[in-house]
Amino acid sequence: MKQKPIYGVMAEFETPEQVLEAARRTRDAGYRSIDAFSPIPVEGLAEAVGFDWTALPIFVFLGGLFGGCTGFGMCWYANVISFPLNVGGKPYNSWPMWIPITFELTILGASLTAVLGMLALNGLPTPYHPTFNVPRFAMASTDRFFLCIKAKDKKFDLAQAKAFLEGLHPHGVYEIED
Amino acid sequence: MSSSDTVQPVLDRAQRRALALGVVGIVVAVLLGWRAHDAVIGWQKFLQSYLFAYVFWTVVSLGCLGVLMLHHMTGGWWGYPIRRIVEAGSRLLPFMAVLFIPLVFGLGSLYEWAQPDKVAADPILEYKKPYLNPSFFTARTIIYFAIWILLVYLFNKWSAEQDRTGDPRLQGRMASLAAPGFVIWAITMTGAMIDWVMSLDARWFSTIYGLIFMISGGLAAMSLSAIVVRFLSDYEPLKDCVEPKRFIDLGNLMLAQVLLWTYMSFSQFLIIWSGNLKNEIPWYKERMAGNWGTIAATLLIFHFFVPFFLLLQRGMKRRIRNLATIAVLLLLLTLVDVYWQIEPAFGTPPELKLLDVFAVIGIGGLWIAAFLGQLKKRPLLPLHDPRFEAVLEHQHGD
Numbered sequence: 001m002k003q004k005p006i007y008g009v010m011a012e013f014e015t016p017e018q019v020l021e022a023a024r025r026t027r028d029a030g031y032r033s034i035d036a037f038s039p040i041p042v043e044g045l046a047e048a049v050g051f052d053w054t055a056l057p058i059f060v061f062l063g064g065l066f067g068g069c070t071g072f073g074m075c076w077y078a079n080v081i082s083f084p085l086n087v088g089g090k091p092y093n094s095w096p097m098w099i100p101i102t103f104e105l106t107i108l109g110a111s112l113t114a115v116l117g118m119l120a121l122n123g124l125p126t127p128y129h130p131t132f133n134v135p136r137f138a139m140a141s142t143d144r145f146f147l148c149i150k151a152k153d154k155k156f157d158l159a160q161a162k163a164f165l166e167g168l169h170p171h172g173v174y175e176i177e178d
Numbered sequence: 179m180s181s182s183d184t185v186q187p188v189l190d191r192a193q194r195r196a197l198a199l200g201v202v203g204i205v206v207a208v209l210l211g212w213r214a215h216d217a218v219i220g221w222q223k224f225l226q227s228y229l230f231a232y233v234f235w236t237v238v239s240l241g242c243l244g245v246l247m248l249h250h251m252t253g254g255w256w257g258y259p260i261r262r263i264v265e266a267g268s269r270l271l272p273f274m275a276v277l278f279i280p281l282v283f284g285l286g287s288l289y290e291w292a293q294p295d296k297v298a299a300d301p302i303l304e305y306k307k308p309y310l311n312p313s314f315f316t317a318r319t320i321i322y323f324a325i326w327i328l329l330v331y332l333f334n335k336w337s338a339e340q341d342r343t344g345d346p347r348l349q350g351r352m353a354s355l356a357a358p359g360f361v362i363w364a365i366t367m368t369g370a371m372i373d374w375v376m377s378l379d380a381r382w383f384s385t386i387y388g389l390i391f392m393i394s395g396g397l398a399a400m401s402l403s404a405i406v407v408r409f410l411s412d413y414e415p416l417k418d419c420v421e422p423k424r425f426i427d428l429g430n431l432m433l434a435q436v437l438l439w440t441y442m443s444f445s446q447f448l449i450i451w452s453g454n455l456k457n458e459i460p461w462y463k464e465r466m467a468g469n470w471g472t473i474a475a476t477l478l479i480f481h482f483f484v485p486f487f488l489l490l491q492r493g494m495k496r497r498i499r500n501l502a503t504i505a506v507l508l509l510l511l512t513l514v515d516v517y518w519q520i521e522p523a524f525g526t527p528p529e530l531k532l533l534d535v536f537a538v539i540g541i542g543g544l545w546i547a548a549f550l551g552q553l554k555k556r557p558l559l560p561l562h563d564p565r566f567e568a569v570l571e572h573q574h575g576d
Binding site: 057061088090096097099100 | 444447448451452454490492
């Protein structure tokens, strides 16, 4: 008999404290590829599932740097190379005038990178996700909390992972078909 | 209270040292002025250094009052560990009012507009005489201090009452006073800085000037708080609240103030540079020539670029130790900024004058000693702030 591909195993909890505790114990048990779903922000949950680093700040910094260089470069090119114009006897290379544009484009570059980078890194919008195959997962947007061990985890074994999650006293444990 | 037993001797020792340092500083500064070959010039030099040191430490006290009101309005975890520190700093304003007295007697040595012969010879000074004259100047200063001391008195009185009774209505009362208080603080501080500092050069004016000092004051108050929290964090009761992450907001606020300071300072420069008017540009010309220019560049690098890039990093803000190190830099650079604003007006070359050093140490030592004395008077954390209690409960709940 051919087994259906499995994305992972998911446990349902009723309170944020339970899912937080469960996430900590799952990581302590050695699982690394885990994820949690909650209708409200839960303090400490991101750290508990091992989300402690993101490349986003680096992208935002580079985006800001790019914006700033573009702003300054644009002004410099226009005023010094392309169309030098004598304004009130000031030198062509009047850099103080260009700082506001440099500043604005730094902000623009950084904020656009922050929004687009966030979407690129978290994969939103996602029209389909394997977790949707669990009917009760719809409650993750109302009043239930879910913890998921993914099949790609090195330690993953369907029976073991299910048994482990059962041991955390959840409201229910579900297999997620891929 | 056994918890304060451990920190009390440390504060006592620090207070004694600061007091000794302050007395030595003031005595040496007075002697340096005294021993000058010409008594009149000696007195003048002493007053110039005194004004510089005085303005810096008063701006720190005023910054403490501003940060206190800001936090009463907005709340947020960042303000609770530093509440008592900024309250203690704000309670030094009566002390600063007393220290203003030598300046009242030396107006003629400091300000051109206080010298009748110069005023008579200069139509601009003559024109400004109804505002810039010694008696009105002194009256205004008395009004500024009266308003500040009233605000300080009310906030500290209600805060002490909150500690005692835990009456939840007090928080609302402090918040309602903080909003108009902040506006009044901004107006009076602009007035004070125009009077005490900007009028050193009576022909030059800038409307953003007061704001720069407000930002400097807020930044200095937050930097001072970060340093004090760093030292107190080895002892109860602050030991429990210095877990990493808790100070990210304070670090972010310091970053915002660094940006604001740069924004305001640069705006003033850009407008005057673009206008290129001959009554405005001399102020910058003398502050950008020679070694004053080197100091200006130092400010740009160490008051903006270095703290900006350091404070952008989460790791720097997570640990109070790192934040306190940046705070020391920012406090020093605020001092340099005040120096760069004030000293060129006296036409002296930019050299490290012993008199300046000892004046800053003198007033600073007395300030710190009085500050620690005030800090010791009350529990180091607010006792019955309803919002703070909610946060603490949540923290211990999980």
